[in-house]
Amino acid sequence: MDSRLTALTDWVRQQPGFTQAHPETVSGDASFRRYFRVLGQPDAGAPRPFIVMDAPPGKEDVGPFVAIARQWHAEGIHVPAIHAENREQGFLLLEDFGDELLLDHLNDDNVDHLYGLALGALSHIQATAEPADYPLPPYDAALLDREMALFRDWLLEQHLALELTDQEHCLLDTTFALLKEAALAQPEVPVHRDYHSRNLLVLGDNADLGIIDFQDAVRGPVTYDLVSLVKDCYIRWPEEKIDRWVEDFRQMTRNAGLHQADRDTFRQWVELMGMQRHLKASGIFARLAIRDGKRRYLDDIPRTVNYLLEASHRQPALRHFHEWLATRVIPLLEPQVA
Known part of the structure; x- marks a missing residue:
């Protein structure tokens, strides 16, 4: 009962x-x-x-x-x-916002309109004041470390059964430290922390979006929610669309006084923040499957890890991590995709 x-x-x-x-x-x-x-x-x-x-x-x-x-x-x-x-x-x-998830509505014809709504709402969130009775927790170094550790603990060691060498542990530690430093250097705003197509609901014939699952909000990097949306773990968009959305959001939030970043700086923030996000998400997906029996999340791991592969390829400082990911991890995921 x-x-x-x-x-x-x-x-x-x-x-x-x-x-x-x-x-x-x-x-x-x-x-x-x-x-x-x-x-x-x-x-x-x-x-x-x-x-x-x-x-x-x-x-x-x-x-x-x-x-x-x-x-x-x-x-x-x-x-x-x-x-x-x-x-x-x-x-x-x-x-009640209904059951119409943004993910289920997206197509090539309407994605710019719907993502425009989502980006506008996100810039609005970033300009909000903190609740008087609940100061948002900081997205601090300890939290960033705990999240990236999920990749090692749950995806690599638990799900893929990798026995990591001391050298591989050192490589991961160095990568995580670089990403943590980059995240902490960004201007801070309210962060929803799970701002993606399964937490946005389409309302009124694509006229508005309802926002849910925000209870874990923190104060942290200005690009975190942006990358959660444009590099969504549940759906993939062409690079040219992502570039345009990132630039639109940069201008929107710069005009709102949330940062002073130029185009190249902001895009670099997005790339490195996305890697932190996708390390965390791939580890969470593995944990949900192993610990909680929610095996449907395994289908989203290859897409999420591929974001890591592409972003690290564009970072000279992460060349060794990229090569290791390509040769050691991706081949273990490909049979699962097949």
Whole structure:
């Protein structure tokens, strides 16, 4: 018996307009959170759907989600409005953005329009103030190190069963240190930290985007969310499109006073930040498959590692890492793709 679902149902039915609610599963995500849809009439109008988040206390904390959602919503960011909350039980009743993931809508004809919306919303996020009751944690050296370690621990050693030599450990340590230094040198802004096509929902016939899964937001490098979007782990776009989106965003955010970088500097920030992001993501995908049994994420590892291969090829300082990746790791991934 699902005691959490029973408690969630009891709580929802105590909210005005939801006395007859029957939660139906929408999805889980890469964490312990679950989401359910309910119909309600909180304003005595026609029944309409809402989302209930189940975040088990001890495993998930709804506090950051609530603080960030209220701050961003107040500043005009299209995040779900919070209709009711129970922080002790880990339940939230939220505005429903539907199920139309950006990923499922993208095609060559509409991607520039939809990415334009996403880039505009991102520049807006980067200009927001911090929540008064929840200063965003820093994207500091320790966090960057922990994230890149996922590549070694979960992808290389656990998933690919590589027995790394001392020389290979040294190569990885040197690469990680370079990427960490580059990330910490960038101007800092609010960072969503998972800003990609599965966390953006298409609303109103491609007229707007809803933003979800922002509870892990931090204050960190100005290009982190940009590279999450334009070098998405779930979909690939031609380099010429990526170049244009990066330059559009550079100009947008420079005009907003968020940095003073020229074109070449900003593109270099994107390249190195993307490598940090993709080291982390490929390790997380392996961990989700091995530890949590979510094997569908294995399909996204080759695309993610290929971003690493291409970016390192353009970095003379990372030539040895690039050669090692090409000869030691990529051949082990190719049979899995086949």
